[in-house]
Amino acid sequence: MHAHVPDHALPVSAITEDSREAAVDVAPQESALDASTQTLGARLLGADDAHATPSLVREAIRFAAGLGLASLYGLAIGARDGGTALLENALGAPSAVLAVGALGVPSFAIVLALMNAPVDGLRLAAVTSRAAATTGLVLAGLAPAAALFAVTSSSREAAALTALLGLLVAGALGLGRLLVGLSRALAGADSATRILGTAVSAGFGLFAIALAARLWSTALPALSLIEGAR
Amino acid sequence: MSTATETKHDASPFASLPTEIALLLRNPAGVARRCRDEERLPSLAAAALVATIAGAAAFGGVLGSFRGGAQIVAGAAKVPIALVVTLAIAVPAFYALASALGRMWSMRTVVALALSAAGRSSLVLLAAAPALWLAVSSGLSYHSSAVIASLAYALGGLAALGILLRGLDGGVSKLPTALAFIAVFFAIGGQTAWILRPYLGRPTLADVPFIRANEGSFADSVVKSMRSSVGIYDSVEAEWLEEANGHDDRDTESPSMETRGHASKRGRGTR
Numbered sequence: 001m002h003a004h005v006p007d008h009a010l011p012v013s014a015i016t017e018d019s020r021e022a023a024v025d026v027a028p029q030e031s032a033l034d035a036s037t038q039t040l041g042a043r044l045l046g047a048d049d050a051h052a053t054p055s056l057v058r059e060a061i062r063f064a065a066g067l068g069l070a071s072l073y074g075l076a077i078g079a080r081d082g083g084t085a086l087l088e089n090a091l092g093a094p095s096a097v098l099a100v101g102a103l104g105v106p107s108f109a110i111v112l113a114l115m116n117a118p119v120d121g122l123r124l125a126a127v128t129s130r131a132a133a134t135t136g137l138v139l140a141g142l143a144p145a146a147a148l149f150a151v152t153s154s155s156r157e158a159a160a161l162t163a164l165l166g167l168l169v170a171g172a173l174g175l176g177r178l179l180v181g182l183s184r185a186l187a188g189a190d191s192a193t194r195i196l197g198t199a200v201s202a203g204f205g206l207f208a209i210a211l212a213a214r215l216w217s218t219a220l221p222a223l224s225l226i227e228g229a230r
Numbered sequence: 231m232s233t234a235t236e237t238k239h240d241a242s243p244f245a246s247l248p249t250e251i252a253l254l255l256r257n258p259a260g261v262a263r264r265c266r267d268e269e270r271l272p273s274l275a276a277a278a279l280v281a282t283i284a285g286a287a288a289f290g291g292v293l294g295s296f297r298g299g300a301q302i303v304a305g306a307a308k309v310p311i312a313l314v315v316t317l318a319i320a321v322p323a324f325y326a327l328a329s330a331l332g333r334m335w336s337m338r339t340v341v342a343l344a345l346s347a348a349g350r351s352s353l354v355l356l357a358a359a360p361a362l363w364l365a366v367s368s369g370l371s372y373h374s375s376a377v378i379a380s381l382a383y384a385l386g387g388l389a390a391l392g393i394l395l396r397g398l399d400g401g402v403s404k405l406p407t408a409l410a411f412i413a414v415f416f417a418i419g420g421q422t423a424w425i426l427r428p429y430l431g432r433p434t435l436a437d438v439p440f441i442r443a444n445e446g447s448f449a450d451s452v453v454k455s456m457r458s459s460v461g462i463y464d465s466v467e468a469e470w471l472e473e474a475n476g477h478d479d480r481d482t483e484s485p486s487m488e489t490r491g492h493a494s495k496r497g498r499g500t501r
Contacts, residue, residue: 039336041329134330141326144319145418152425158450162417169410173330 044133045177054126062129063101066136070094073139073170076147077163077222080156085221092219093139093167096212097132097174104211108204117197119185127181135174142166156225163222171212175205243276250277254350254393261350262396265342266335275342278349282317285352285359286310289382290429292363296375297431297438304440308426313352316419317344323418327410331403347393351386358382372432379430 044065074093078086105128112119149162179201186197217223250273253261264274286309294305325340335343362382366375394411398404431438 039329039334041325042334045329045334138326138330141323142414143322145323145414148319148418148421152421153450155450173327177330 041137044137045130046133054122056122056125059122059125059129063132066129066132066134067094067098069133069136069140070097070170072143073146073166074220074222076143077150077159077166077220079147080150080153080159080222089220089222092216092221094136095219096171096215097135099211099215100208101128101132104204104208108200111200111204112197115193115196115200117186117193118189119182119197123185124182127178127185130181131174131178134177135170138170138173139166142170150222160223160225163220167212167216171209175208178208179205243272244280246273247277247280250274251281251349251353254278254281254346255353258350258392259396261346262343262393262399265339265346265393265397266399268336268338268342271338271342275345278342278345281349281356282313282345282352283310285349285354285356286313288359289352289355289362289379292359292366293375293379293429294431295363296366296372297435301431301438304431304438305429308429308440312419312422312426313348316415316422317348319422320344320415320418323414324411327414328407331407331410332401333398333403333407343394343397347390350393351390354386354389355382358385372430375430 044062046062070093071090074089074091075086077093078089105124109119109121109124112124146163146166150159153159153162182201183198186194186201189197253274254277261274264270287306290309291302291306293309294301294303321337321341321344324344325335325337328335328340362375362378365378370378391412395404395408398407425441427442428438
């Protein structure tokens with residue numbers, strides 16, 4: 001989603017060696033900063049372009065951080081029912097992100113390999129972890145607002161609607177980041193592979209939406225329209 | 231800014247209050263740049279916070295003067311509370327949305343931008359307060375007062391946008407980020423303001439509560455409209471009347487409703 005300036009146009013010379021990898025895909029105002037002044041958001045969402053060398057451990061930590069942040073949103077929307085609903089929603093909110101990452105992405109990697117697309121597993125893991133982190137960060141940011149609506153809305157429908165809105169916004173931003181990252185990864189391929197890759201990515205996007213909708217609708221009691229249904 | 235001036239500002243964030251308040255009003259672009267560059271933020275944030283609380287309190291007091299008495303104090307307390315709570319809840323969302331949309335701001339920048347925008351908006355409310363007071367004290371009706379107050383809020387919102395939009399300099403994600411900020415702020419602000427009603431307080435009411443009972447919300451009204459659009463009409467009032475009287479009596483407005491502060495279909499509730 002970092003579309004302000006092409007990566008090659010960033011002032012890489014102004015970046016210290018330690019922060020080079022993390023700064024290559026960030027907005028211009030942040031790119032001139034050294035690692036010590038990088039924001040939490042910059043460190044979490046990191047770099048996903050072709051110049052950076054992903055590390056599996058770092059990407060796993062980033063993915064886990066995304067899941068943890070998403071669970072904060074679950075806690076917030078579970079505040080309406082309280083009790084065990086807090087835990088159920090806290091586990092339910094990251095479930096869709098986990099499922100897309102753990103079930104969808106490996107299948108997608110196989111399809112990309114069949115196409116001989118220039119996207120290896122590590123690169124795909126990097127793109128996925130940043131997408132998960134984006135969704136998690138947005139959900140965590142919206143969590144206080146979600147708690148406000150969950151607790152103060154008089155009808156359950158309104159509370160469920162606002163909870164759903166937050167999930168939709170965060171899911172859309174995460175998916176958008178995933179697709180942009182894939183599109184960048186495919187940029188070096190020949191035109192036929194690029195077109196096919198774009199079509200397959202769009203199909204994966206639809207699958208991710210369906211999977212997330214299925215999981216969130218079943219795993220989140222806060223989206224149920226019946227008070228204390230679960 | 232020179233080192234000497236920085237030292238002067240470092241002495242107390244409130245030392246340069248008049249200068250900073252003038253900057254908020256006159257130079258939104260400069261304020262936005264300072265927020266992004268994290269330049270002398272303590273003095274800017276302090277001035278913005280003072281402006282927010284003072285401006286909103288004055289405006290709230292004038293709103294409360296429609297009914298008078300304790301409602302003046304209640305209004306003066308509730309409007310700043312609503313604004314500050316809205317900011318506290320909206321800032322994490324602003325930070326997350328800005329990061330997700332490519333603006334890797336620090337939390338300090340986001341807090342400073344939000345505070346500055348709120349401060350500028352409250353200064354506009356402060357400027358509108360005397361005119362509103364004159365209108366209210368000249369016998370302006372309840373609904374007209376509410377409309378004029380809404381216009382003042384709209385003007386304040388525009389003033390806040392002046393800083394916010396300048397803070398989002400350039401980039402293809404400027405519009406989505408601005409729209410996301412506006413949507414989040416209005417949703418949270420609407421809900422917070424809703425739960426802290428009433429502000430004006432109708433003179434006909436025997437007793438105006440500090441905060442009304444929880445009855446609907448901004449989101450509830452959206453849901454209600456969606457249901458109405460598909461032919462399902464429901465009403466909190468109707469349900470309450472049914473429970474109270476044992477039958478559907480939507481057009482009857484019992485005296486007890488006034489004291490309980492329930493809104494009727496004709497919009498006679500407290501605002």
